[in-house]
Amino acid sequence: xxxxxxxxxxxxxxxxxxxxxxxxxxxxxxxxxxxxxxxxxxxxxxxxxxxxxxxxxxxxxxxxxxxxxxxxxxxxxxxxxxxxxxxxxxxxxxxxxxxxxxxxxxxxxxxxxxxxxxxxxxxxxxxxxxxxxxxxxxxxxxxxxxxxxxxxxxxxxxxxxxxxxxxxxxxxxxxxxxxxxxxxxxxxxxxxxxxxxxx
Numbered sequence: 001x002x003x004x005x006x007x008x009x010x011x012x013x014x015x016x017x018x019x020x021x022x023x024x025x026x027x028x029x030x031x032x033x034x035x036x037x038x039x040x041x042x043x044x045x046x047x048x049x050x051x052x053x054x055x056x057x058x059x060x061x062x063x064x065x066x067x068x069x070x071x072x073x074x075x076x077x078x079x080x081x082x083x084x085x086x087x088x089x090x091x092x093x094x095x096x097x098x099x100x101x102x103x104x105x106x107x108x109x110x111x112x113x114x115x116x117x118x119x120x121x122x123x124x125x126x127x128x129x130x131x132x133x134x135x136x137x138x139x140x141x142x143x144x145x146x147x148x149x150x151x152x153x154x155x156x157x158x159x160x161x162x163x164x165x166x167x168x169x170x171x172x173x174x175x176x177x178x179x180x181x182x183x184x185x186x187x188x189x190x191x192x193x194x195x196x197x198x199x
Contacts, residue, residue: 002026004060006067006125008093016049021067021093023058032058036069037078043097057085063162070094073110073124076117083118088162090114091123098126098133108135108149115139119169121160128153141168 005024010017019036035051055078057064066082066089073079073092082090092111098104107126115122122139126132128151137147138158145158 004062006091006093008069008095010048017047018051019044019048019069021069021091023065023067025060032056032067034067034069036072038072038075040071040097042101055082057082057087063088063160066090068092070096073107073114076114079114079118079120079122083120087118087120088165089121089123089160090118091125093125094132095127095129096133096135097131098135099131104133104135107133108137108147111137112139112144115141116172117174119165119172119174121165141165141172 004026006021007024008019008021011020012018019039021034021036022030023032023034024030034055036048037051037053037055039045039048039050055066055068057066064086066079066085066087068078068082068090069092073094079090094107096103096107098107107124111122111124114120119141121141124135124137124139126134126136128134128136128148130151132151134151135147135149136154136156138145138156140158140160146156148154148156
């Protein structure tokens with residue numbers, strides 16, 4: 001069976017080392033390489049070079065997808081930018097040091113939060129080792145569809161209903177960027193305040 005694959009690797013490019021996610025289609029062609037932007041300060045900063053700060057959506061026969069890496073999930077704007085570009089599914093390969101830093105519960109929650117606030121499907125693939133959280137999961141915008149909560153290696157399978165996703169996007173508009181006018185801002189301040197003072 002030929003499938004799409006997204007895998008992570010540390011790659012040296014022109015004397016710099018990057019944390020990368022590689023998107024390969026079912027024909028074996030590399031379509032996109034994303035370089036991690038938000039580095040984990042205890043392990044990567046000083047040794048790994050952050051990506052250039054750009055990311056984009058990839059068109060596939062099963063929908064529009066985006067990719068982030070591990071600690072990127074802690075920064076809401078990383079996923080939001082992909083959603084704004086039309087991403088319907090965001091994949092996040094990770095090596096989450098949940099046990100050592102007591103963050104296993106956080107990484108269980110964050111994928112669902114990112115899925116809801118952007119009205120997307122979010123797929124977290126966490127490494128299964130003795131030191132990682134092992135909290136891989138597939139989340140729709142409203143619920144977790146498949147998950148593992150230990151370090152056993154497993155294959156998770158779920159169906160992404162993109163028609164239903166579009167219905168939910170019309171119902172929940174939190175994924176849209178809200179542009180606030182000066183009159184909206186002024187309502188949040190007491191009489192006599194100057195709008196220019198807060199710009």
